[in-house]
Amino acid sequence: MPELPDVEGFRQVLLSCGRGRRVTGVRVRDAGVLRGVGVTRLRSALEGRRLGTPWRHGKWLFVPTEDGAPPRGEDPAGAEGPVLAFHFGMTGSLRCGARDEAPAPHDRIVFTLDGPRSLRYRDQRKLQGVRLTDAAGIDRIREGLGPDALSVHKPEFEEALAGRRGAVKSELMDQSVIAGLGNLLCDEILWRARVAPRTAARDMDGRTLRGVHTAMGRVLKTSVHDRCVPPRRGWLTGRRDDGDPHCPRCGSSLRSGRVSGRRTVWCPVCQP
DNA sequence: ATAAAGTCCTGAAAGC
DNA sequence: TGCTTTCAGGACTTTA
Structure with missing residues (x-):
């Protein structure tokens, strides 16, 4: 949790x-x-x-x-x-x-x-x-910790991720890169930013990276208010435990796999 | 029995 | 070649 x-x-x-x-x-x-x-x-x-x-x-x-x-x-x-x-x-x-x-x-x-x-x-x-x-x-x-996810600003966020060759999800989960994000938050943020979790961080341009930062800010704001990542139906987190989960945004079947050992859910249409 | 929202350790592979 | 970074897997632990 x-x-x-x-x-x-x-x-x-x-x-x-x-x-x-x-x-x-x-x-x-x-x-x-x-x-x-x-x-x-x-x-x-x-x-x-x-x-x-x-x-x-x-x-x-x-x-x-x-x-x-x-x-x-x-x-x-x-x-x-x-x-x-x-x-x-x-x-x-x-x-x-x-x-x-x-x-x-x-x-x-x-x-x-x-x-x-x-x-x-x-x-x-x-x-x-x-x-x-x-x-x-x-x-x-x-x-051993990167900047706190709730207070990190765009330039510092970009700098923390720039050039990293790992999958963007792995990098976001790495506490020494950005501190505070876990498995559910990362999936939710990347889904909202329309970025596939296995995308190499260094292949992302500044615009995309800033988009992830914006999505992170929005997801965190609501989650902090609710004191958890809310399992709302309009969020990915509200669907990931469905038997046959569908994307709340486009209705496509969600994909599920493993990224750095963690269960990862994403929408193959929204997150190409 | 398998899996779970976290981290740490190892060994191996990749990249500079 | 050698150093660093990254990944995969297992470990920790308990319960559904």
Whole structure:
């Protein structure tokens, strides 16, 4: 599930449910989601600290923590603490629940807060997870990421893709080229831009590349609003699981195949 | 049993 | 030739 729009939704959850709240408890129900940090260190690092303003780059979500002391007038920010970094893999999510709500089967970590609610990191398959990091660690993560898909402008987008010889879909999916796009988004964007997914990026002229950027912006705008790539009937995503899927634009039979190991759906007529 | 919205690793092929 | 980029496949993990 989690591509950029989903992660953006989790950021909103954190903003409304966690920001400014003190962490009173950390229950690790399955340590399999911890990356590079143990239960003890995670708890001692977080308990008593306040959650700061969450921010996102690609599919990563970062949550700074601040000193646990209540904010004073002179020192509103508080001392800098460690930073929580979430990556949701294919099945992860962040939920806001009532403080005493019984955990769901895949709630791997429950963060109890000083208000009436708690935050849960839920993940069926534990493909990625939660880590504890700092400014240097964030830099290391971001070194491997291209510009964020939601904020990248046309020239930077063109530059990121120009000359790449891989299939345009593979390049869009490559987080070191553009950060945040996943399998569904890429298919949706290329369908909207009328570009076949296996087209080599370097064979695309500036005009086509800019068209992909425009399509990306439109698809992201709606998807971020909906907090997921919406399975609307007017979108490719709303058709890809049909028995015999047809293009919502021209009615042709959709094709399905594999591009860099991922299931790929496209319209052979609209995307020559 | 096969497949799944993510990433990482390997080995091989392609390109400069 | 050698370096880099890219691809395919498998691995991780759990459930429908």
